[in-house]
Amino acid sequence: MSTRRPVAATLAVAGYVIMIVPILFVVATSFTGGSTLRFPPEGLSLRWFDAAVHHTPFITAMVSSLQLAALATVLALLLGIPATLAIHRGRLPGKGLVEGLFLSPLIVPELVVGLALFQQLMIGLRLDNFTVLLIGHTVLMLPYAVRVTGASLALADPFVEEAARGLGASPLRAFFTVTLPLLRPGIFSAALLSFVTSFNNVPLSLLLQSRDFRTLPVTMLDYVQQSYDPMVAATSTIILAGTVLVAVVAERTVGFARIFGGINR
Amino acid sequence: MISRRTGLLVLPGLALLLAGFLVPSAAMLLAPPGVSPADILARLGQMLTDPYDLAIIWRTVRLGLIVTLICLVLGFPIAYLLARSTSRWSGVLLALAIFPLLLSNVVRTFGWLVVLGSNGAIGQLLLALGLVDQAPQLLYTELAIVLGLTQLFLPLAIISCYSAVAQVDPGLDDAARGLGASRTRTFWGIVAPLSAPGIVVAATLVFAGSATAYTTPYLLGGSSQRMLSTQLFSYSSVSIDWAAASATALIMTVLVFVVSGLSSLAARRGRTS
Structure with a gap:
């Protein structure tokens, strides 16, 4: 295929290089024996x-x-699945509007939501x-719960x-023995996406840190700003290994493309 | 299951959305503590005329557009080749394109520090080849931000384009x-117009994401290449200037809303014509 479409193939290779190569450099530098972040790494350790x-x-x-990721995922599913049922199966005035409200956290920039919660709930209400x-x-996870389980619910036959x-x-x-098993793949996809998204989140979490409770990505960002040693590279490699594991589980159970297919439609 | 009571199941989620999202957001945008809406409007007016603030807004929009264009130019061919390929490698390549979405943005962006930094791969390579006397400044430039954002949002562009291209019947190409x-005429006459809705979705997602991203401009742009997001952070945590923070948040939100609105308008127009 590459020889017959040289332009497309060249662009595609460039795209993969930009997506993947920086990650490989992180892995390579994490095994350095030296004390600074440099490439090529000095020695192996x-x-x-x-x-x-x-x-x-x-x-x-x-x-x-x-x-945080586990709790938020469970909470989002506990609130999101009943809401999806209400939207798809219940008698609800203004269904379109309600569904739009549940998806609305996806549109507002996360940093803006973070600022709102910081200012109004943390400083204002002293939570x-x-x-x-x-x-x-x-x-932030509610839209995933509603959209992904909604997609499986739309496929499930209400007559059953x-x-x-x-x-x-x-x-x-009827719900627990018939509907819920039909929704299982959707719920699993939503849970996996929510967990990963929450675990990786920076913009929403950024302003909501305290000395007692800090999230990992924000702690890593702070560390990078202060010191330029390869410890963050090693931590990144550990996170990468964990993420690969999650991806393999996702592929073996529901299938990668299906999980992300549900998000874009 | 079809009953009035089923509809009530929406209430707990709705309550959380109101108390934990809609009300705080509206309060922050319109009436932060000790600040009147008039103050925010005044600050907004100041920002839209001040050259320093305008440069930041313009950089945000400009880099957002550049990244969107690059993501489409690189992402569409990948989606197209993957959707049309019958090779057994295409599944692996598709997974490789989706996988970065699961990986932390901090980890992905950190990679560019290793590639672009003064002791990084590109600088050291140029030195070793004797092409330069001193490693060039690549980090903390707009180029670094563009590369970092492209890496982050290319997978989104690929997925949106892929689901669009996959729906175009290969029989039409034949x-x-x-x-x-x-081949060129077939592409521009058949494949491109038929997958236009997916391209519009891809463009919207990439632009909204890159115009509001924080990690990339923070790590790769530094203090010399401010964008709206890094500016918003310093107004709300370093200088604690609520009026300026709300005004910046308003600009970011309106920017994203306008682009999403335009894209759904384009999608509707595409469907009716």
């Missing part, structure tokens, strides 16, 4: 991995980020920053539920 | 070619 896993601020922040981060991340109801199942039983 | 059209 695991010293910066050792430094990274013993750097308490990173470890604490990693745990915080994992907790602690973990609560505000959890609110913000849940709000009605058949269950006609056979005497209560609405709750 | 028909046009069979009727004697050149």
